Amino acid sequence: MLHKSHSRKWLLVGVLVASTFGISTVAMAHAPLRGSAPLANQNLKKAPTVVELLAGEAGLGTSPDDYISVLDASGSNHASPLTTSAQGDFSRISAPVSSMNTGWYAVHWNVMSEDGHPMGGEGGGWWAFGVNGKTAKAATRKIALTNPSKPSGVPTSMSTSLNGLRVGLRTFTATVKWGTITSVKWTIVNSPIAQHKGATFSWPVSCVKKTRVCTAMGIIPFVANYRIDVQISAKTKQGQLTSVWSTTATSAG
DSSP, X not given: OOOHHHHHHHHHHHHHXXXXXXXXXXXXXXXXXXXXXXXXXXXXXXXXXXXXXXXSSTTOSOSTTOEEEEEOTTOOBOBOOOEEEEETTEEEEEEEBOOOOSEEEEEEEEOBOTTSOBTTOTTOEEEEEEESOOOOOOOOEEEEEEOTTOOTTSOSEEEEEESOSBXXXXXXXXXXXXXXXXXXXXXXXXXXSGGGTTOEEEEOEEEETTTTEEEEEEEEOSSSEEEEEEEEEEEETTEEEEEEEEEEEEOBO
């Protein structure tokens, strides 16, 4: 059973995820994800023995469609079959993991809620973490993003920077004087490893109001071709606008 302080940490993680990426735990018809461990975009000093989800509904984790996979760069899965236990009114869903060496990993998961909806979406949810992962030094890359919908009142293209388009823990920076970045997501669109295709990794964003500089930090776990989607909220003459600027980029090892 989780200690009381650990339970509070899980709940806090759920609240932060909900506020950062616009997930409403009230409006959703199916069970929300309240927390996960290890945390996304964390580089651990020691390999975990288990990967866990905290689902906001009791009695989950027993469907044959439920899964937690922990994938390495080769696509190998280090997770064992699921176990589930009650955590108050929630479900603690766990997968023991083993044989994890130094490197970067991706968790791919899905759990069916009581009403039959997959909590992770049709393609499942993802997050990345490291085990003493190495981030090689690399030249800063300028990355141009465009908005194909060409919304009026805002630029249709923008310039951003990334401190190295290589596998590792990276920092994405952009100055947006006309709006605020609300999310940054990396999706693998092409990879020699079939298990990696479709993986989507969200990076938390912070913006400084005075300078209009927004920064997102997160993990590029694997060598692959990614689509980078940056969602921006801006005030225009037509009203509040929320739209996405995107590009593709290929990471190196």
